[in-house]
Amino acid sequence: MGLDQINTASLVGDAIGAISRHIRERDLMPGDKLPSEALLSKELNVSRTVVREAFRSLAAMRIIELATGKRATVAQIDHGAMSLMIEHGVHTDQINIHQIYDVRRTIETRIVTLAAIRRTDEEAAEIVRLAGQMHACLGDPCQLMKYDLAFHTALAQASRNPVYSLLIGSFQGITRQTWPMGWKTRPTQAARELMVQTHIDMARAVAASDPLKAVDLMGLHFDESVRALLTAGMS
Amino acid sequence: MGLDQINTASLVGDAIGAISRHIRERDLMPGDKLPSEALLSKELNVSRTVVREAFRSLAAMRIIELATGKRATVAQIDHGAMSLMIEHGVHTDQINIHQIYDVRRTIETRIVTLAAIRRTDEEAAEIVRLAGQMHACLGDPCQLMKYDLAFHTALAQASRNPVYSLLIGSFQGITRQTWPMGWKTRPTQAARELMVQTHIDMARAVAASDPLKAVDLMGLHFDESVRALLTAGMS
DNA sequence: AAGCAAAACCTGTCTGACAGGTTTGGGGGA
DNA sequence: TCCCCCAAACCTGTCAGACAGGTTTTGCTT
Numbered sequence: 001m002g003l004d005q006i007n008t009a010s011l012v013g014d015a016i017g018a019i020s021r022h023i024r025e026r027d028l029m030p031g032d033k034l035p036s037e038a039l040l041s042k043e044l045n046v047s048r049t050v051v052r053e054a055f056r057s058l059a060a061m062r063i064i065e066l067a068t069g070k071r072a073t074v075a076q077i078d079h080g081a082m083s084l085m086i087e088h089g090v091h092t093d094q095i096n097i098h099q100i101y102d103v104r105r106t107i108e109t110r111i112v113t114l115a116a117i118r119r120t121d122e123e124a125a126e127i128v129r130l131a132g133q134m135h136a137c138l139g140d141p142c143q144l145m146k147y148d149l150a151f152h153t154a155l156a157q158a159s160r161n162p163v164y165s166l167l168i169g170s171f172q173g174i175t176r177q178t179w180p181m182g183w184k185t186r187p188t189q190a191a192r193e194l195m196v197q198t199h200i201d202m203a204r205a206v207a208a209s210d211p212l213k214a215v216d217l218m219g220l221h222f223d224e225s226v227r228a229l230l231t232a233g234m235s
Numbered sequence: 236m237g238l239d240q241i242n243t244a245s246l247v248g249d250a251i252g253a254i255s256r257h258i259r260e261r262d263l264m265p266g267d268k269l270p271s272e273a274l275l276s277k278e279l280n281v282s283r284t285v286v287r288e289a290f291r292s293l294a295a296m297r298i299i300e301l302a303t304g305k306r307a308t309v310a311q312i313d314h315g316a317m318s319l320m321i322e323h324g325v326h327t328d329q330i331n332i333h334q335i336y337d338v339r340r341t342i343e344t345r346i347v348t349l350a351a352i353r354r355t356d357e358e359a360a361e362i363v364r365l366a367g368q369m370h371a372c373l374g375d376p377c378q379l380m381k382y383d384l385a386f387h388t389a390l391a392q393a394s395r396n397p398v399y400s401l402l403i404g405s406f407q408g409i410t411r412q413t414w415p416m417g418w419k420t421r422p423t424q425a426a427r428e429l430m431v432q433t434h435i436d437m438a439r440a441v442a443a444s445d446p447l448k449a450v451d452l453m454g455l456h457f458d459e460s461v462r463a464l465l466t467a468g469m470s
Numbered sequence: 471a472a473g474c475a476a477a478a479c480c481t482g483t484c485t486g487a488c489a490g491g492t493t494t495g496g497g498g499g500a
Numbered sequence: 501t502c503c504c505c506c507a508a509a510c511c512t513g514t515c516a517g518a519c520a521g522g523t524t525t526t527g528c529t530t
Contacts, residue, residue, distance in 0.1 A: 010303075010482075010483095011482080011483070012291070012482085012483090023323075023326075024326055027326075028327070029327055029328065030327055030329070036510080036511060036512085037511075037512070038510090038511075038512095046483080046484090047483060047484045047485075048484090048485095049284070049482090049483060049484065049485090050482090050483065050484090052288065052512090052513090053287065053288060053291045053482095053483095056247070056288045056291045056292050056295070057291050057292065057294070057295035058295070059292070060291070060292035060293070060295035060296050061295050061296065061316050061319055061320050061323075062320060063319065063320065063323045066512080067491095067492095067512085068245075068490080068491055068492090068511085068512050068513060069490080069491035069492040069493085069510090069511060069512055069513090070491085070492065070493090070511075070512080071492095071510095071511070071512090072512095074327065076329065077320070077323070077324045077327075077329045077330070081296050081316065081320065082317060082320065084296055084298065085296050085297060085298065085312070085316065085317065086398075088258075088296075088298045088312070089312045089397070089398075089401075091258075091259055092263075092264055092265055092309065092312075093264070094265070094311065094312045094397060095312070095397055095398055099396045099397065099398050100398060102345075102349075102396055102398075103342070103396065103398045103399065103402070106341060106342055106345040107338070107341055107342065110337075110341040114337075161334045161337055161338065162324070162329060162330055162334065163321075163324075163330055163334050163335060163337075163338045164338065166324075167338070167402075245513075245514095246513080246514070247513085247514090271479080271480060271481085272480075272481070273479090273480075273481095281514080281515090282514060282515045282516070283515090283516090284513090284514065284515070284516090285513090285514065285515090287481090287482090288513095301481080302481085302522095302523095303480085303481050303482060303521080303522060303523090304479090304480060304481055304482090304521080304522035304523040304524085305480075305481080305522085305523065305524090306479095306480070306481090306523095307481095
């Protein structure tokens with residue numbers, strides 16, 4: 001069960017399985033090289049076309065990495081593919097923004113707790129710095145969004161659980177597309193400053209290793225964001 | 236920014252972008268057909284090989300679906316690809332089981348709350364039924380695992396948030412591979428019955444629309460599972 | 471109008487070819 | 501002897517053409 005059984009019906013599917021098994025059986029680690037297309041096509045008794053399509057499939061899932069001239073290598077985990085899948089789900093009305101926000105709230109509440117407990121001093125400094133940058137960019141939504149995303153990413157990083165980083169990264173693509181809407185629904189300067197201030201306070205709570213306060217602020221942030229989205233008429 | 240910018244450097248990357256844009260611009264929904272390989276290769280001025288590799292990439296991410304003889308169609312969201320990515324992360328030591336359990340605990344706690352609030356009567360009945368089946372299979376670990384996974388999947392379904400279903404599904408692949416280990420570390424009949432009983436009680440709490448009790452039981456379940464894993468020497 | 475069969479269309483796979491980019495091994499120079 | 505550099509060997513990216521099935525459309529027959 002697993003990688004080697006997604007598509008037993010086609011040569012490409014079989015090749016994907018064989019390559020995956022190859023990785024697993026030899027315990028290949030990220031960066032390790034795979035056999036060349038020619039060699040694999042000889043060993044699996046299929047054409048290079050089939051091997052190439054199998055490679056492309058695995059590369060799309062970020063299980064391997066391709067580069068021209070070089071051999072394929074085992075890849076590091078990356079949120080790119082997941083981000084695309086989530087975006088696809090939203091664009092095809094299979095997922096809506098509120099559902100994403102509920103998930104984000106759930107995991108970011110946990111993330112901020114872990115971050116407050118496990119963050120290194122360097123991470124704390126970086127998180128505080130990013131919140132400060134947000135304040136400095138109050139007049140430039142595009143920059144502000146960038147620092148906002150970086151803030152949440154840094155928090156996930158500080159949680160020391162790569163799965164949280166992965167998930168936060170996965171939501172980033174669609175967040176980038178909806179963030180401006182949320183910003184526009186905070187018309188007053190006060191509302192906007194409150195939002196940034198919440199981030200600054202949160203950063204300080206993490207730096208002070210105060211998980212309870214950090215969690216409260218994260219809840220506040222999401223309550224406010226969801227309210228803003230509702231105001232914008234996004235049901 | 237998004238789908239059309241993953242890989243601007245290659246023809247295949249460009250093709251992936253063009254196909255994604257095609258889906259988005261025409262607001263294609265799951266099931267809708269895409270142009271044929273021949274047509275796309277003509278429109279994009281590339282060989283059919285390139286279009287096929289682009290199709291394979293999108294199919295690997297479950298953004299489109301391929302079938303021999305038929306045209307490619309827009310796909311429904313599916314956890315298959317994510318499951319593979321997570322498995323890859325674990326097998327290459329980029330993620331460990333405890334990190335997965337932390338994430339599962341976090342989201343399943345939320346899921347069970349939502350399920351207790353939003354479940355339909357049919358869903359409640361199904362959840363209770365699955366917990367009952369677990370009890371009936373106490374002597375058959377393989378069957379028991381099957382019903383355990385189905386139980387958590389049904390809970391996610393009842394939360395009425397497809398993102399939770401997606402995430403639970405994503406963890407299922409790796410869970411299937413580690414579940415037996417956890418089971419072996421519950422050597423006494425009492426420990427095993429307790430585990431199943433917790434599920435039964437949880438199902439009842441959901442059926443009784445008692446989110447607080449359901450959450451308590453979910454916490455209990457995960458506490459116990461993590462303890463079992465630690466006992467097994469899985470640090 | 472319904473049903474059936476051929477034609478048109480489409481995907482899966484193979485072969486062979488060639489343009490670059492990358493790695494490697496050997497030879498020449500210091 | 502050791503280091504550097506270059507050419508050969510290797511590898512991936514892309515193309516064109518071909519053919520075996522599977523699927524849809526068309527048009528004829530009943």
